[in-house]
Amino acid sequence: MTMARANAGTKGVARADREGQILDIACRAFGTxxxxxxxxxxxxxxxxISKPLIYNYFGSKEGLHALCVEHAAAVLWAEFERSSASGTVGLARAVVTLDGMFRALAPQPWMWRLVFDPTAPPEGASREALAAYEARLFTLGEDGVSELMRLAGNTDQDDTSAMxxxxxxAFRALVGWWLDHPEVSPEQxxxxxxxxxxxxxxxxxALALSARPGDGLPELAPHQPAPAPPH
Amino acid sequence: MTMARANAGTKGVARADREGQILDIACRAFGTxxxxxxxxxxxxxxxxISKPLIYNYFGSKEGLHALCVEHAAAVLWAEFERSSASGTVGLARAVVTLDGMFRALAPQPWMWRLVFDPTAPPEGASREALAAYEARLFTLGEDGVSELMRLAGNTDQDDTSAMxxxxxxAFRALVGWWLDHPEVSPEQxxxxxxxxxxxxxxxxxALALSARPGDGLPELAPHQPAPAPPH
DNA sequence: CTGTGGTAACTTACCCGTGAGTCATATCAA
DNA sequence: TTGATATGACTCACGGGTAAGTTACCACAG
Structure with missing residues (x-):
C-alpha cells in the first residue's frame, strides 16, 4: 500500500515496510x-512470503518473538503507567487500570496472550524483554496492594505478597473473562x-473512589443498591 | 519388594508393579x-527402564499422561468433594476448601501442576478425563459464588460468571503462592x-464462619483486630 | 534332574514426521 | 555491475512410535 521510499537496488517491498508487515502478522499468530x-x-x-525472508530479517524464531513481545509489552505497559499516573488510589485505581486495559485491548485482543503466553520459551531474548516490564508492574501492583492492606490493618509482609x-x-481472570465474551464492550x-x-x-x-470525570471512565453505576453488603 | 504373584514365564518385575512404578515417576515428571x-x-x-516398555504398557505418551491426570484429579477432587460436604457455607467453605487442598498437596505438590498444565494437549484422552471433574468443580464453585453474590444483592448472571x-x-493464585513458598506449612x-x-x-x-472444631482446620486467628476494615 | 518349549519382561536399533535454520540462486532497480 | 529483495530445496536435531530380538523364569516330558 505505502511505497515508503524504496532504496537503491530495491526490488519488491522495502525492508522497513516488510518488517512491519511481518511483525504485525507474527503478533497475531503468536498471540492467537x-x-x-x-x-x-x-x-x-x-x-x-517465504520462510528464509523471515530469517534474513529477524535471525530466528525467538528473535521475531522477542520483537513481538517487546511491542505488545510497550503498548500494555504504557497503559499501566497511564493508569498509575491517573491520580486515583485504592480500588478506584484498580478500576481505572482495568478500564484502560479493556480499551487498549479492544482493537487488538491478541496482545494479551502474547504477553502472558505459558508456551513461550522460559528463558531467552523474549523473556528478558519482559523481565524489565514485569519488574516495573510488580512494584506498581505491590504498592497499591500494600497500601490497601495497610489501610485494612494488615502489614504482614508475606500476607501482602500473597494478596x-x-x-x-484476579486481574488476569477479569481480562480473560472479557476476552471470552467478545460481545461485551469495554465500557460494559x-x-x-x-x-x-x-x-x-x-x-x-465510601472508599475514596474519586475517578475524575472526563477521564474516559464511565460513570459509576452499581447494579443494585446492594441492600445487604457482605460486611 | 513385593513379589505380587509371579505367573508362568515371568522375568524381572511383575507388570502391575512396574506399571505403578512408571506411573509414579511419570506423575512427578509431568507435574514438575x-x-x-x-x-x-x-x-x-x-x-x-527403556522406552518401548512404556509403550508396551501404556500405548502412547498421551495414554500415560491420561492415567497420571486421572490419578491426580481423583485425589484432588476427592478433597473438593470432602470440603463441599463439610457443612460449611460461604467464605468459611472457601477456607475449608483451601485448607483441605493444602493438606492434600503437601506430600505431593506436583499433583497441582499435573492437573492445571497449560502445555497439556488441548484435546485427547487426558483432557476428556479432566472434563468430567472440571464440570463437577464448576458447579460446586458456581453454586458457592452465586450464593454469596445473592447475599450481597447481586443476581446478575454474567456478574456471577465473572466472579x-x-x-x-484467586484460588489458584493462593495455591500457587504456597507452592512457591515450600517452607510454609499447610496450617500456616x-x-x-x-x-x-x-x-x-x-x-x-460475623459472616457465618462456623468451621466446626476438630475438623482439622486450625483455630481462626486474625493477624490483627483490623481497626479500620476497608468497608 | 535335565532339557525343551512357551511366555512374560525387557532392550537395541531403527523409522519417520515435524519444524528450526541454511545455502545457493534468481530477479530486478539503480 | 552491484546490491537489495526474495525463494526453492535442502540439512539437521528432536521426539514419538515400532519391529525384531534377547533374557529369564516356569511347566512339564522323559
Missing part, C-alpha cells in the same frame, strides 16, 4: 495460537467490574 | 516439568488465608 504451536512457516504463509498474587490473578465490562467490586467490598464511593 | 517438555525417554530414564472466574483464579497457609479474607472482607466471624 501461542508461541509453541506457531511455526515460522505458518507466519511466512500468512504474510504471503498481590491474588490481585494479579468496566461497569461490570465496578459492580463486582461493589458487591464484594461494599459501596465503593 | 509439564507435559510438553517431558519426553517419554526422560521418564524411561528416570524409571531406569466465579475471579474466585477460581490456612491461617494466612483466614487473615487475608479477614483483611479483605472484614471480620469473618
Amino acid at each position: 495460537a501461542g508461541y509453541a504451536s506457531t511455526s515460522v512457516a505458518d507466519i511466512a504463509e500468512a504474510a504471503g 498481590h498474587a491474588v490481585w494479579e490473578s 465490562m468496566s461497569q461490570r467490574c465496578v459492580r463486582m467490586f461493589s458487591t464484594a467490598f461494599g459501596d465503593l464511593d | 516439568a509439564g507435559y510438553a517438555s517431558t519426553s517419554v525417554a526422560d521418564i524411561a530414564e528416570a524409571a531406569g 466465579h472466574a475471579v474466585w477460581e483464579s 497457609m490456612s491461617q494466612r488465608c483466614v487473615r487475608m479474607f479477614s483483611t479483605a472482607f472484614g471480620d469473618l466471624d
Whole structure:
C-alpha cells in the first residue's frame, strides 16, 4: 500500500515496510495460537512470503518473538503507567487500570496472550524483554496492594505478597473473562467490574473512589443498591 | 519388594508393579516439568527402564499422561468433594476448601501442576478425563459464588460468571503462592488465608464462619483486630 | 534332574514426521 | 555491475512410535 521510499537496488517491498508487515502478522499468530504451536512457516504463509525472508530479517524464531513481545509489552505497559499516573488510589485505581486495559485491548485482543503466553520459551531474548516490564508492574501492583492492606490493618509482609498474587490473578481472570465474551464492550465490562467490586467490598464511593470525570471512565453505576453488603 | 504373584514365564518385575512404578515417576515428571517438555525417554530414564516398555504398557505418551491426570484429579477432587460436604457455607467453605487442598498437596505438590498444565494437549484422552471433574468443580464453585453474590444483592448472571472466574483464579493464585513458598506449612497457609479474607472482607466471624472444631482446620486467628476494615 | 518349549519382561536399533535454520540462486532497480 | 529483495530445496536435531530380538523364569516330558 505505502511505497515508503524504496532504496537503491530495491526490488519488491522495502525492508522497513516488510518488517512491519511481518511483525504485525507474527503478533497475531503468536498471540492467537501461542508461541509453541506457531511455526515460522505458518507466519511466512500468512504474510504471503517465504520462510528464509523471515530469517534474513529477524535471525530466528525467538528473535521475531522477542520483537513481538517487546511491542505488545510497550503498548500494555504504557497503559499501566497511564493508569498509575491517573491520580486515583485504592480500588478506584484498580478500576481505572482495568478500564484502560479493556480499551487498549479492544482493537487488538491478541496482545494479551502474547504477553502472558505459558508456551513461550522460559528463558531467552523474549523473556528478558519482559523481565524489565514485569519488574516495573510488580512494584506498581505491590504498592497499591500494600497500601490497601495497610489501610485494612494488615502489614504482614508475606500476607501482602500473597494478596498481590491474588490481585494479579484476579486481574488476569477479569481480562480473560472479557476476552471470552467478545460481545461485551469495554465500557460494559468496566461497569461490570465496578459492580463486582461493589458487591464484594461494599459501596465503593465510601472508599475514596474519586475517578475524575472526563477521564474516559464511565460513570459509576452499581447494579443494585446492594441492600445487604457482605460486611 | 513385593513379589505380587509371579505367573508362568515371568522375568524381572511383575507388570502391575512396574506399571505403578512408571506411573509414579511419570506423575512427578509431568507435574514438575509439564507435559510438553517431558519426553517419554526422560521418564524411561528416570524409571531406569527403556522406552518401548512404556509403550508396551501404556500405548502412547498421551495414554500415560491420561492415567497420571486421572490419578491426580481423583485425589484432588476427592478433597473438593470432602470440603463441599463439610457443612460449611460461604467464605468459611472457601477456607475449608483451601485448607483441605493444602493438606492434600503437601506430600505431593506436583499433583497441582499435573492437573492445571497449560502445555497439556488441548484435546485427547487426558483432557476428556479432566472434563468430567472440571464440570463437577464448576458447579460446586458456581453454586458457592452465586450464593454469596445473592447475599450481597447481586443476581446478575454474567456478574456471577465473572466472579466465579475471579474466585477460581484467586484460588489458584493462593495455591500457587504456597507452592512457591515450600517452607510454609499447610496450617500456616490456612491461617494466612483466614487473615487475608479477614483483611479483605472484614471480620469473618460475623459472616457465618462456623468451621466446626476438630475438623482439622486450625483455630481462626486474625493477624490483627483490623481497626479500620476497608468497608 | 535335565532339557525343551512357551511366555512374560525387557532392550537395541531403527523409522519417520515435524519444524528450526541454511545455502545457493534468481530477479530486478539503480 | 552491484546490491537489495526474495525463494526453492535442502540439512539437521528432536521426539514419538515400532519391529525384531534377547533374557529369564516356569511347566512339564522323559
